[in-house]
Amino acid sequence: MHSIGYRANALVTFALTILAVMCVIVSVSDWFNHPSPTSQVEVVNINWFSKNPDGDDEVSLTMYITANLQSLFTWNTKQVFVFVAAEYGTRKNALNQVSLWDGIIPSKEKANFNIHVHNKYRFVDQGSNLRGKDFNLTLHWHVMPKVGKMFADKIVMPGYRLPEAYR
Amino acid sequence: MGWIGEQIDSIKSLQFRQILTQAVSLGMIVTSALIIWKALMCFTGSESPVVVVLSGSMEPGFKRGDILFxxxxxxPIRAGEIVVFNVDGREIPIVHRVIKVHEQKDTGEVDVLTKGDNNYGDDRLLYAHGQLWLHRHHIMGRAVGFxxxxxxxxxxxxxKPIIKYVLIGILGLLVITSKE
Structure with missing residues (x-):
């Protein structure tokens, strides 16, 4: 009844139960954080804009990204993954999302930043639809917790337009 | 003689009942584990509701040995989501982030490109030879919990399979020898 085995079993079970309950509580506490991040993205320059030999349009651009994501951080946040994607529709595709730049923010101190970047990933269309194209730039974030549920949301910034001609 | 025979019979029946009880309790443990797994499959709609991260390609977000739900x-699949996908000709599923999505208007069919946060380039090198995009049927689920x-x-x-057999042996012995 009170052998070593039973006591060890009871102790381990109790410890694991407490640990699991604590993990759940920590994860639930994230729901009480209502973040209000801000961001602005400016397209500084269209570096070049052309049609690839296979017929797809490709553009290279330089962006100036300003963002304050500090309110996303809670005690349960391991890191925030942030990326800027160009989003637009074409005749063939209802939605195209092309990630242009991304980064990992490890701490709250580094979550208020501005950065001057070229597109890190190729901005290639499926087809030749980019001339004079209106598109949105969307700043997405993905909160990766120490334990529990992951959160993601975005800020959509409309009103960008690509040039009418290749350059 | 009649008294000894009775005693033997009672011992025999006792052992039989005890073995039966233990077999039943062992069966209960196995089936309840199975029930939990199948119930998770129903709730999450994914054929494997829990995966273990095996590589460091999503570090520092996910390390080897972490569990994803x-x-x-x-x-629809959208950029930024972390998806688990199977590539033709590869047995082990991969957990990476979606960086490009092209969704067709007529069919709703999606072309998806993924990349590991810690990898330098995108995943086209991991896909089957000549494959440029992932499609819906490659994707097993998206990661929601950690x-x-x-x-x-x-x-x-x-x-180290030996550890597994030792553990199973010890647990089996415990179940069989326990008196309660």
Whole structure:
């Protein structure tokens, strides 16, 4: 009844139960954080804009990204993954999302930043639809917790337009 | 003689009942584990509701040995989501982030490109030869929850099978020899 085995079993079970309950509580506490991040993205320059030999349009651009994501951080946040994607529709595709730049923010101190970047990933269309194209730039974030549920949301910034001609 | 025979019979019946009880309790443990797993499959809609991260390609977000909870719904795949996908000709599923999405208007069919956060380039090198995009049927689920370290149990057991057999042996012995 009170052998070593039973006591060890009871102790381990109790410890694991407490640990699991604590993990759940920590994860639930994230729901009480209502973040209000801000961001602005400016397209500084269209570096070049052309049609690839296979017929797809490709553009290279330089962006100036300003963002304050500090309110996303809670005690349960391991890191925030942030990326800027160009989003637009074409005749063939209802939605195209092309990630242009991304980064990992490890701490709250580094979550208020501005950065001057070229597109890190190729901005290639499926087809030749980019001339004079209106598109949105969307700043997405993905909160990766120490334990529990992951959160993601975005800020959509409309009103960008690509040039009418290749350059 | 009649008295000894009775005693033997009672011992025999006792052992039989005890063995039966233990077999039943062992069966209960196995079936309840199975029930939990199948119930998770139903709730999450994914054929494997829990996966263990095996590589460091998503570090520092996910490390080797972390556990991810998956969910599969009919919602469209969008950029930024972390998906688990199978590539033709590869047995082990991969957990990476979606960086490009092209969704066709007529068919609703999606072309998806993924990349590991810690990898330098995108995943086209990992896909089957000549494959440029992932499609809906490659994707098993998207990661929604995270639990660190717990997956090391399965990693250790698959890489050192002897530990698995020893553990199963000890547990089996405990169940059989326990008197309650």
């Amino acid at each position: 998956l969910h599969m719904s009919d919602d 639990l660190p370290y717990v997956g090391w149990v399965t990693i250790i057991m698959t890489e």
